[in-house]
Amino acid sequence: DGGITQSPKYLFRKEGQNVTLSCEQNLNHDAMYWYRQDPGQGLRLIYYSQIVNDFQKGDIAEGYSVSREKKESFPLTVTSAQKNPTAFYLCASSIGPPSGGLNTQYFGPGTRLTVL
């Protein structure tokens, strides 16, 4: 059963701690993305990766880091430098790169991060 999985579903963090959100896909998609969504707002791009071992900053990358060591996995670390990390985090993937014709994105179920 192909798809995108994210874990955990809910995550609580104390201020000053780094946390890592997992994103795995078995769709054989080349491109993967991380978005942040705040209440009543659209999605904002944090990072994206077009191929293994390569990734690019999105519009709001400050305070976040990523890695793409495997095609299937694109974990996101929320560092203590992120001033307002409480949000809904969504991972997505697409067959091809963002600028190509196969750029339809499919989303995982998301992780809700709350900073206590």
Add this chain to the structure above:
Amino acid sequence: RKEVEQDPGPFNVPEGATVAFNCTYSNSASQSFFWYRQDCRKEPKLLMSVYSSGNEDGRFTAQLNRASQYISLLIRDSKLSDSATYLCVVNGHTNAGKSTFGDGTTLTVKP
């Protein structure tokens, strides 16, 4: 001005009504367009891509007007299950063709 703008609503309509949403985009170089549906506290799910010639999927019709830089979504014979937030997505006008999401239009269909 935002790159992609949607009327936030909410749109409250009775079952069976026809409702239309518009989404405007600022960059004429945009290449591809989509409508996603997002239920409360869930991930967005692709509803339909939007093609230049317009396209229909059952009760849903999407259209693109490149000259006026907007896309539209028409829902006919609204069902209670259509209640959700509808996100407009525009690709291709930023670096590497990244996606820009509208803030969404909320639809509530009432009995």
